[in-house]
Amino acid sequence: MRYLTAGESHGPQLTTIIEGVPAGLPLVADDINEELARRQKGHGRGRRMQIEKDQVQIVSGVRHGVTLGSPITLVVENKDFTHWTKIMGAEPLEDENAEVKRVISRPRPGHADLNGAIKYNHRDMRNVLERSSARETTVRVAAGAVAKKVLKELGVEVGGHVLELGGVVAENTTYESLDELREKTEISPVRCLDKNVEKTMMEAIDTAKENGDSIGGVVEVIVEGMPVGVGSYTHYDNKLDAKLAAAIMSINAFKGAEIGIGFEAARRPGSEVHDEIVWDIERGYTRRTNNAGGFEGGMTTGMPIVVRGVMKPIPTLYKPLNSVDIETKEVFAASIERSDSCAVPAASVVAESVVAWELASALVNQFGQDNMDVIKKNIVQHQERARVF
Numbered sequence: 001m002r003y004l005t006a007g008e009s010h011g012p013q014l015t016t017i018i019e020g021v022p023a024g025l026p027l028v029a030d031d032i033n034e035e036l037a038r039r040q041k042g043h044g045r046g047r048r049m050q051i052e053k054d055q056v057q058i059v060s061g062v063r064h065g066v067t068l069g070s071p072i073t074l075v076v077e078n079k080d081f082t083h084w085t086k087i088m089g090a091e092p093l094e095d096e097n098a099e100v101k102r103v104i105s106r107p108r109p110g111h112a113d114l115n116g117a118i119k120y121n122h123r124d125m126r127n128v129l130e131r132s133s134a135r136e137t138t139v140r141v142a143a144g145a146v147a148k149k150v151l152k153e154l155g156v157e158v159g160g161h162v163l164e165l166g167g168v169v170a171e172n173t174t175y176e177s178l179d180e181l182r183e184k185t186e187i188s189p190v191r192c193l194d195k196n197v198e199k200t201m202m203e204a205i206d207t208a209k210e211n212g213d214s215i216g217g218v219v220e221v222i223v224e225g226m227p228v229g230v231g232s233y234t235h236y237d238n239k240l241d242a243k244l245a246a247a248i249m250s251i252n253a254f255k256g257a258e259i260g261i262g263f264e265a266a267r268r269p270g271s272e273v274h275d276e277i278v279w280d281i282e283r284g285y286t287r288r289t290n291n292a293g294g295f296e297g298g299m300t301t302g303m304p305i306v307v308r309g310v311m312k313p314i315p316t317l318y319k320p321l322n323s324v325d326i327e328t329k330e331v332f333a334a335s336i337e338r339s340d341s342c343a344v345p346a347a348s349v350v351a352e353s354v355v356a357w358e359l360a361s362a363l364v365n366q367f368g369q370d371n372m373d374v375i376k377k378n379i380v381q382h383q384e385r386a387r388v389f
Protein backbone atom coordinates (compact mmCIF):
# COMPACT_ATOMS: atom_id res chain seq x y z
CA MET A 1 0.00 0.00 0.00
CA ARG A 2 1.18 3.53 -0.63
CA TYR A 3 -0.27 7.02 -0.47
CA LEU A 4 0.43 10.57 -1.53
CA THR A 5 -0.89 13.72 0.08
CA ALA A 6 -1.39 17.13 -1.50
CA GLY A 7 -2.72 20.49 -0.38
CA GLU A 8 -1.61 23.76 1.22
CA SER A 9 -2.55 24.74 4.76
CA HIS A 10 -4.71 27.70 3.65
CA GLY A 11 -5.61 26.35 0.20
CA PRO A 12 -9.05 25.00 -0.68
CA GLN A 13 -8.54 21.39 0.41
CA LEU A 14 -6.26 18.53 1.37
CA THR A 15 -6.23 15.36 -0.68
CA THR A 16 -4.79 11.88 -0.31
CA ILE A 17 -4.72 9.13 -2.92
CA ILE A 18 -4.25 5.71 -1.37
CA GLU A 19 -3.23 2.83 -3.58
CA GLY A 20 -3.19 -0.86 -2.75
CA VAL A 21 -5.96 -1.11 -0.15
CA PRO A 22 -7.42 -4.60 -0.67
CA ALA A 23 -10.96 -5.03 -2.01
CA GLY A 24 -13.70 -6.06 0.38
CA LEU A 25 -12.89 -3.75 3.31
CA PRO A 26 -15.99 -2.11 4.84
CA LEU A 27 -15.31 1.66 4.86
CA VAL A 28 -17.58 4.65 5.41
CA ALA A 29 -16.82 8.36 5.89
CA ASP A 30 -17.63 8.16 9.61
CA ASP A 31 -14.75 5.70 10.18
CA ILE A 32 -12.44 8.46 8.97
CA ASN A 33 -14.31 11.42 10.49
CA GLU A 34 -13.99 9.96 13.98
CA GLU A 35 -10.21 9.95 13.63
CA LEU A 36 -10.15 13.45 12.13
CA ALA A 37 -12.14 14.73 15.12
CA ARG A 38 -9.72 13.06 17.56
CA ARG A 39 -6.79 14.88 15.90
CA GLN A 40 -8.52 18.25 16.33
CA LYS A 41 -8.93 17.94 20.09
CA GLY A 42 -6.44 18.55 22.86
CA HIS A 43 -5.62 21.38 25.23
CA GLY A 44 -3.24 24.02 23.85
CA ARG A 45 -4.31 24.34 20.25
CA GLY A 46 -4.70 27.76 18.62
CA ARG A 47 -7.64 29.53 16.98
CA ARG A 48 -7.36 27.63 13.70
CA MET A 49 -8.91 24.55 15.28
CA GLN A 50 -12.05 26.56 16.07
CA ILE A 51 -12.44 27.39 12.38
CA GLU A 52 -11.92 23.89 10.99
CA LYS A 53 -14.35 21.01 11.42
CA ASP A 54 -12.61 18.30 9.45
CA GLN A 55 -14.92 16.01 7.47
CA VAL A 56 -13.83 13.64 4.73
CA GLN A 57 -15.31 13.18 1.31
CA ILE A 58 -14.60 9.78 -0.21
CA VAL A 59 -14.40 10.48 -3.93
CA SER A 60 -13.07 7.20 -5.33
CA GLY A 61 -12.31 3.57 -4.56
CA VAL A 62 -15.35 2.81 -2.39
CA ARG A 63 -18.80 1.66 -3.52
CA HIS A 64 -21.74 1.06 -1.20
CA GLY A 65 -19.48 1.20 1.85
CA VAL A 66 -16.93 -1.38 0.64
CA THR A 67 -13.47 -0.85 -0.95
CA LEU A 68 -13.06 -1.85 -4.58
CA GLY A 69 -9.30 -2.47 -4.68
CA SER A 70 -8.90 0.63 -6.86
CA PRO A 71 -7.21 3.85 -5.63
CA ILE A 72 -9.09 5.56 -2.80
CA THR A 73 -9.19 9.35 -2.94
CA LEU A 74 -10.03 11.27 0.23
CA VAL A 75 -10.63 15.00 0.37
CA VAL A 76 -10.86 17.31 3.41
CA GLU A 77 -11.93 20.92 2.93
CA ASN A 78 -10.03 23.78 4.59
CA LYS A 79 -12.83 25.97 5.95
CA ASP A 80 -10.28 28.73 6.59
CA PHE A 81 -9.75 29.02 2.81
CA THR A 82 -12.67 31.46 2.57
CA HIS A 83 -10.44 33.98 4.40
CA TRP A 84 -7.47 33.30 2.10
CA THR A 85 -9.00 33.08 -1.41
CA LYS A 86 -7.02 36.08 -2.71
CA ILE A 87 -3.73 35.20 -1.02
CA MET A 88 -3.93 31.51 -1.97
CA GLY A 89 -5.64 31.72 -5.38
CA ALA A 90 -4.14 29.67 -8.24
CA GLU A 91 -4.87 32.28 -10.92
CA PRO A 92 -2.24 34.97 -11.76
CA LEU A 93 -2.92 38.31 -10.02
CA GLU A 94 -4.42 40.96 -12.28
CA ASP A 95 -3.08 43.84 -10.21
CA GLU A 96 0.69 43.47 -9.72
CA ASN A 97 0.56 45.91 -6.80
CA ALA A 98 -2.23 44.13 -4.97
CA GLU A 99 -1.91 44.04 -1.16
CA VAL A 100 -2.07 40.22 -1.28
CA LYS A 101 1.35 40.24 -2.97
CA ARG A 102 2.85 41.13 0.42
CA VAL A 103 5.62 38.59 0.94
CA ILE A 104 6.84 36.85 4.09
CA SER A 105 10.55 37.55 4.35
CA ARG A 106 11.07 36.83 8.05
CA PRO A 107 11.90 33.17 8.81
CA ARG A 108 10.86 31.61 12.13
CA PRO A 109 13.60 29.74 14.02
CA GLY A 110 12.58 26.08 14.25
CA HIS A 111 10.24 26.06 11.25
CA ALA A 112 10.97 25.12 7.63
CA ASP A 113 10.86 28.76 6.42
CA LEU A 114 14.52 29.61 5.79
CA ASN A 115 15.86 26.27 4.53
CA GLY A 116 12.80 25.80 2.33
CA ALA A 117 13.10 29.29 0.87
CA ILE A 118 16.79 28.84 0.02
CA LYS A 119 16.22 25.36 -1.41
CA TYR A 120 13.26 26.25 -3.67
CA ASN A 121 14.39 29.82 -4.34
CA HIS A 122 11.25 31.37 -2.84
CA ARG A 123 11.59 35.01 -1.79
CA ASP A 124 8.07 34.68 -0.28
CA MET A 125 8.22 32.16 2.56
CA ARG A 126 4.47 31.63 2.40
CA ASN A 127 5.37 29.28 -0.46
CA VAL A 128 7.21 27.14 2.10
CA LEU A 129 5.06 27.41 5.21
CA GLU A 130 1.85 26.50 3.39
CA ARG A 131 3.09 23.00 2.72
CA SER A 132 5.45 22.50 5.67
CA SER A 133 2.52 23.18 8.01
CA ALA A 134 1.22 20.26 10.05
CA ARG A 135 -2.19 20.91 8.51
CA GLU A 136 -1.03 18.12 6.16
CA THR A 137 -1.29 15.64 9.03
CA THR A 138 -5.08 15.84 8.60
CA VAL A 139 -4.97 13.63 5.53
CA ARG A 140 -2.27 11.43 7.01
CA VAL A 141 -4.75 10.73 9.79
CA ALA A 142 -7.39 10.05 7.10
CA ALA A 143 -5.08 7.49 5.45
CA GLY A 144 -4.28 6.13 8.91
CA ALA A 145 -8.01 5.65 9.58
CA VAL A 146 -8.21 3.41 6.50
CA ALA A 147 -5.14 1.52 7.75
CA LYS A 148 -6.77 1.12 11.18
CA LYS A 149 -9.85 -0.40 9.47
CA VAL A 150 -7.61 -2.90 7.65
CA LEU A 151 -5.89 -3.76 10.94
CA LYS A 152 -9.15 -4.12 12.87
CA GLU A 153 -10.49 -6.58 10.28
CA LEU A 154 -7.30 -8.59 10.77
CA GLY A 155 -7.56 -8.57 14.58
CA VAL A 156 -4.99 -5.82 15.23
CA GLU A 157 -5.79 -2.89 17.56
CA VAL A 158 -3.99 0.44 17.96
CA GLY A 159 -3.95 2.88 20.89
CA GLY A 160 -1.93 5.92 21.84
CA HIS A 161 -1.38 8.33 24.70
CA VAL A 162 0.72 11.20 25.99
CA LEU A 163 3.54 10.17 28.33
CA GLU A 164 5.19 13.51 28.97
CA LEU A 165 4.34 17.17 28.42
CA GLY A 166 6.58 20.18 29.06
CA GLY A 167 8.63 18.17 31.57
CA VAL A 168 5.58 16.75 33.41
CA VAL A 169 5.86 12.95 33.32
CA ALA A 170 2.95 10.49 33.59
CA GLU A 171 3.68 7.83 36.25
CA ASN A 172 0.56 5.69 36.42
CA THR A 173 0.00 4.56 32.85
CA THR A 174 -1.48 1.13 33.50
CA TYR A 175 -4.52 -0.08 31.56
CA GLU A 176 -6.39 -3.39 31.32
CA SER A 177 -7.01 -3.39 27.58
CA LEU A 178 -6.55 -1.11 24.59
CA ASP A 179 -10.30 -0.41 24.78
CA GLU A 180 -9.79 0.97 28.29
CA LEU A 181 -6.75 3.00 27.16
CA ARG A 182 -8.77 4.49 24.33
CA GLU A 183 -11.73 5.34 26.59
CA LYS A 184 -9.53 7.01 29.21
CA THR A 185 -7.46 9.04 26.74
CA GLU A 186 -10.54 10.14 24.81
CA ILE A 187 -11.89 11.99 27.85
CA SER A 188 -8.54 13.45 28.82
CA PRO A 189 -7.86 16.97 27.43
CA VAL A 190 -4.19 16.01 27.14
CA ARG A 191 -4.73 12.36 26.12
CA CYS A 192 -2.92 11.18 29.25
CA LEU A 193 -3.70 8.01 31.24
CA ASP A 194 -2.42 9.42 34.53
CA LYS A 195 -5.24 11.46 36.13
CA ASN A 196 -2.84 12.74 38.80
CA VAL A 197 -0.70 14.70 36.36
CA GLU A 198 -3.34 15.65 33.79
CA LYS A 199 -4.09 18.94 35.55
CA THR A 200 -0.39 19.79 35.92
CA MET A 201 0.10 19.14 32.22
CA MET A 202 -2.75 21.51 31.37
CA GLU A 203 -1.28 24.14 33.69
CA ALA A 204 2.09 23.73 31.96
CA ILE A 205 0.39 24.44 28.63
CA ASP A 206 -1.48 27.46 30.06
CA THR A 207 1.71 28.87 31.59
CA ALA A 208 3.59 28.44 28.31
CA LYS A 209 0.76 30.21 26.50
CA GLU A 210 0.67 33.09 29.02
CA ASN A 211 4.43 33.48 28.60
CA GLY A 212 4.12 33.49 24.81
CA ASP A 213 6.06 30.23 24.78
CA SER A 214 5.42 26.64 23.64
CA ILE A 215 6.08 23.14 24.99
CA GLY A 216 6.69 19.67 23.56
CA GLY A 217 6.43 16.15 24.94
CA VAL A 218 6.53 12.39 24.44
CA VAL A 219 3.79 10.20 22.94
CA GLU A 220 3.46 6.42 22.95
CA VAL A 221 1.67 4.12 20.50
CA ILE A 222 0.77 0.53 21.42
CA VAL A 223 -0.39 -2.10 18.97
CA GLU A 224 -1.80 -5.51 19.93
CA GLY A 225 -2.54 -8.54 17.75
CA MET A 226 0.24 -8.31 15.15
CA PRO A 227 1.27 -11.81 14.04
CA VAL A 228 4.90 -12.94 14.52
CA GLY A 229 7.37 -12.56 11.63
CA VAL A 230 6.02 -9.45 9.86
CA GLY A 231 8.83 -7.43 8.29
CA SER A 232 12.22 -8.98 7.57
CA TYR A 233 15.87 -9.16 8.61
CA THR A 234 16.96 -9.94 5.02
CA HIS A 235 17.49 -6.40 3.82
CA TYR A 236 17.77 -2.98 5.48
CA ASP A 237 14.70 -1.55 3.82
CA ASN A 238 12.53 -4.53 4.78
CA LYS A 239 13.05 -3.92 8.51
CA LEU A 240 9.65 -2.98 9.87
CA ASP A 241 10.96 -1.36 13.07
CA ALA A 242 13.04 0.99 10.89
CA LYS A 243 9.93 1.91 8.91
CA LEU A 244 8.09 2.73 12.14
CA ALA A 245 10.95 4.94 13.31
CA ALA A 246 10.95 6.79 9.97
CA ALA A 247 7.16 7.17 10.12
CA ILE A 248 7.34 8.72 13.61
CA MET A 249 10.23 10.99 12.59
CA SER A 250 8.22 12.17 9.57
CA ILE A 251 5.62 13.84 11.80
CA ASN A 252 6.15 17.62 11.95
CA ALA A 253 8.28 18.62 14.96
CA PHE A 254 9.19 15.02 15.94
CA LYS A 255 12.86 14.72 16.83
CA GLY A 256 13.27 11.16 18.06
CA ALA A 257 11.72 7.69 18.11
CA GLU A 258 12.28 4.63 20.27
CA ILE A 259 10.92 1.09 20.31
CA GLY A 260 10.38 -0.88 23.52
CA ILE A 261 12.71 0.33 26.26
CA GLY A 262 14.64 2.22 23.55
CA PHE A 263 17.48 4.39 24.91
CA GLU A 264 17.12 2.76 28.35
CA ALA A 265 18.71 -0.40 26.82
CA ALA A 266 22.06 1.42 26.81
CA ARG A 267 21.98 1.56 30.64
CA ARG A 268 21.16 -2.10 31.40
CA PRO A 269 23.08 -5.39 31.04
CA GLY A 270 21.84 -7.87 28.42
CA SER A 271 20.30 -10.11 31.08
CA GLU A 272 17.95 -7.24 31.97
CA VAL A 273 17.13 -6.31 28.42
CA HIS A 274 16.38 -9.43 26.40
CA ASP A 275 12.97 -11.06 26.75
CA GLU A 276 12.92 -14.75 27.73
CA ILE A 277 11.10 -17.05 25.30
CA VAL A 278 8.29 -19.33 26.56
CA TRP A 279 5.87 -21.67 24.77
CA ASP A 280 2.41 -23.10 25.53
CA ILE A 281 -0.01 -25.00 23.34
CA GLU A 282 -2.65 -22.24 23.30
CA ARG A 283 -0.57 -19.17 22.60
CA GLY A 284 2.52 -20.73 21.00
CA TYR A 285 5.72 -18.72 21.53
CA THR A 286 5.54 -15.60 23.72
CA ARG A 287 7.99 -13.60 25.86
CA ARG A 288 8.11 -13.19 29.63
CA THR A 289 8.76 -9.47 29.23
CA ASN A 290 8.48 -7.08 26.30
CA ASN A 291 11.52 -4.82 26.52
CA ALA A 292 12.01 -5.24 22.77
CA GLY A 293 8.64 -3.55 22.21
CA GLY A 294 7.46 -6.23 19.78
CA PHE A 295 10.50 -6.34 17.45
CA GLU A 296 13.57 -8.50 16.97
CA GLY A 297 15.59 -8.56 13.75
CA GLY A 298 13.32 -6.06 12.01
CA MET A 299 10.39 -8.50 12.46
CA THR A 300 7.46 -8.60 14.82
CA THR A 301 7.74 -11.00 17.76
CA GLY A 302 3.97 -11.30 18.18
CA MET A 303 4.17 -9.32 21.44
CA PRO A 304 2.57 -5.85 21.66
CA ILE A 305 4.36 -3.19 19.65
CA VAL A 306 5.43 -0.18 21.72
CA VAL A 307 6.72 2.90 19.89
CA ARG A 308 7.45 6.31 21.37
CA GLY A 309 8.15 9.65 19.74
CA VAL A 310 9.39 12.99 21.08
CA MET A 311 7.91 16.25 19.83
CA LYS A 312 9.85 19.50 20.20
CA PRO A 313 8.01 22.68 21.29
CA ILE A 314 6.05 24.50 18.55
CA PRO A 315 8.39 26.92 16.67
CA THR A 316 6.01 29.86 16.17
CA LEU A 317 6.27 31.86 19.39
CA TYR A 318 4.32 34.87 20.65
CA LYS A 319 7.52 35.63 22.59
CA PRO A 320 9.69 35.76 19.50
CA LEU A 321 13.29 34.69 19.09
CA ASN A 322 15.66 36.73 16.97
CA SER A 323 15.94 36.05 13.28
CA VAL A 324 17.09 37.83 10.11
CA ASP A 325 14.90 39.42 7.45
CA ILE A 326 16.06 37.93 4.13
CA GLU A 327 15.35 41.18 2.22
CA THR A 328 17.01 43.71 4.55
CA LYS A 329 19.34 41.30 6.40
CA GLU A 330 18.30 43.14 9.55
CA VAL A 331 17.76 41.37 12.84
CA PHE A 332 14.13 41.36 13.94
CA ALA A 333 11.98 39.83 16.65
CA ALA A 334 8.79 38.75 14.95
CA SER A 335 5.25 39.15 16.24
CA ILE A 336 2.77 36.55 15.04
CA GLU A 337 -0.94 36.27 14.42
CA ARG A 338 -1.83 32.84 15.78
CA SER A 339 -0.29 29.49 16.65
CA ASP A 340 -0.71 26.40 18.78
CA SER A 341 1.14 26.57 22.10
CA CYS A 342 1.14 22.77 22.41
CA ALA A 343 0.01 20.12 19.92
CA VAL A 344 1.36 16.99 21.60
CA PRO A 345 -2.13 15.49 22.30
CA ALA A 346 -3.06 15.96 18.62
CA ALA A 347 0.31 14.59 17.54
CA SER A 348 -0.36 11.40 19.52
CA VAL A 349 -3.27 10.73 17.14
CA VAL A 350 -1.00 11.42 14.16
CA ALA A 351 1.54 8.99 15.64
CA GLU A 352 -1.12 6.27 15.93
CA SER A 353 -2.05 6.90 12.30
CA VAL A 354 1.43 6.68 10.81
CA VAL A 355 2.20 3.54 12.83
CA ALA A 356 -1.11 1.97 11.76
CA TRP A 357 -0.27 2.78 8.14
CA GLU A 358 3.12 1.02 8.23
CA LEU A 359 1.72 -2.05 9.96
CA ALA A 360 -1.33 -2.41 7.69
CA SER A 361 0.88 -1.94 4.66
CA ALA A 362 3.32 -4.63 5.89
CA LEU A 363 0.48 -7.09 6.60
CA VAL A 364 -1.15 -6.56 3.21
CA ASN A 365 2.16 -6.86 1.38
CA GLN A 366 3.09 -10.05 3.21
CA PHE A 367 -0.23 -11.91 3.25
CA GLY A 368 -1.76 -11.26 -0.18
CA GLN A 369 -2.71 -7.93 -1.58
CA ASP A 370 -5.94 -8.26 -3.50
CA ASN A 371 -8.82 -8.97 -1.18
CA MET A 372 -9.49 -9.05 2.54
CA ASP A 373 -10.80 -12.65 2.57
CA VAL A 374 -7.56 -14.09 1.18
CA ILE A 375 -5.44 -12.00 3.57
CA LYS A 376 -7.51 -13.12 6.57
CA LYS A 377 -7.21 -16.81 5.61
CA ASN A 378 -3.46 -16.49 5.03
CA ILE A 379 -2.97 -14.88 8.42
CA VAL A 380 -4.98 -17.57 10.23
CA GLN A 381 -2.85 -20.25 8.51
CA HIS A 382 0.35 -18.42 9.37
CA GLN A 383 -0.67 -18.03 13.03
CA GLU A 384 -1.46 -21.74 13.27
CA ARG A 385 1.89 -22.73 11.75
CA ALA A 386 3.72 -20.34 14.10
CA ARG A 387 1.88 -21.69 17.18
CA VAL A 388 3.03 -25.29 16.73
CA PHE A 389 6.38 -24.51 15.05
Ligand SMILES: Cc1cc2nc3c(=O)[nH]c(=O)nc-3n(C[C@H](O)[C@H](O)[C@H](O)COP(=O)(O)O)c2cc1C
Binds near residue numbers: 110
Ligand atom coordinates in the same frame (compact mmCIF):
# COMPACT_ATOMS: atom_id res chain seq x y z
C1 LIG B 1 -0.42 18.64 15.13
C2 LIG B 1 0.67 19.64 14.94
C3 LIG B 1 0.39 20.99 15.04
C4 LIG B 1 1.39 21.95 14.86
N1 LIG B 1 1.08 23.28 14.99
C5 LIG B 1 2.04 24.21 14.83
C6 LIG B 1 1.74 25.61 14.96
O1 LIG B 1 0.61 26.01 15.26
N2 LIG B 1 2.76 26.48 14.76
C7 LIG B 1 4.03 26.08 14.43
O2 LIG B 1 4.90 26.91 14.26
N3 LIG B 1 4.33 24.76 14.32
C8 LIG B 1 3.38 23.82 14.49
N4 LIG B 1 3.71 22.50 14.37
C9 LIG B 1 5.11 22.11 14.11
C10 LIG B 1 5.62 22.48 12.72
O3 LIG B 1 4.75 22.00 11.71
C11 LIG B 1 7.03 21.92 12.51
O4 LIG B 1 7.86 22.29 13.55
C12 LIG B 1 7.59 22.41 11.17
O5 LIG B 1 6.93 21.74 10.12
C13 LIG B 1 9.11 22.25 11.00
O6 LIG B 1 9.47 20.91 10.92
P1 LIG B 1 10.38 20.16 12.02
O7 LIG B 1 10.01 20.75 13.33
O8 LIG B 1 9.99 18.72 11.90
O9 LIG B 1 11.81 20.40 11.69
C14 LIG B 1 2.72 21.53 14.56
C15 LIG B 1 3.01 20.15 14.47
C16 LIG B 1 2.01 19.21 14.68
C17 LIG B 1 2.34 17.75 14.58
Ligand SMILES: C=C(O[C@@H]1CC(C(=O)O)=C[C@@H](OP(=O)(O)O)[C@H]1O)C(=O)O
Binds near residue numbers: 046052
Ligand atom coordinates in the same frame (compact mmCIF):
# COMPACT_ATOMS: atom_id res chain seq x y z
C1 LIG C 1 -4.02 23.72 10.74
C2 LIG C 1 -3.46 22.87 11.57
O1 LIG C 1 -2.32 23.10 12.28
C3 LIG C 1 -1.54 24.21 11.94
C4 LIG C 1 -0.12 23.73 11.91
C5 LIG C 1 0.82 24.87 11.80
C6 LIG C 1 2.21 24.54 11.46
O2 LIG C 1 2.99 25.50 11.23
O3 LIG C 1 2.57 23.36 11.42
C7 LIG C 1 0.43 26.17 12.04
C8 LIG C 1 -0.96 26.54 12.44
O4 LIG C 1 -1.64 27.00 11.28
P1 LIG C 1 -2.35 28.44 11.22
O5 LIG C 1 -1.23 29.41 11.06
O6 LIG C 1 -3.25 28.37 10.03
O7 LIG C 1 -3.10 28.60 12.51
C9 LIG C 1 -1.73 25.33 12.95
O8 LIG C 1 -3.06 25.66 13.15
C10 LIG C 1 -4.04 21.53 11.82
O9 LIG C 1 -3.43 20.81 12.62
O10 LIG C 1 -5.08 21.20 11.21
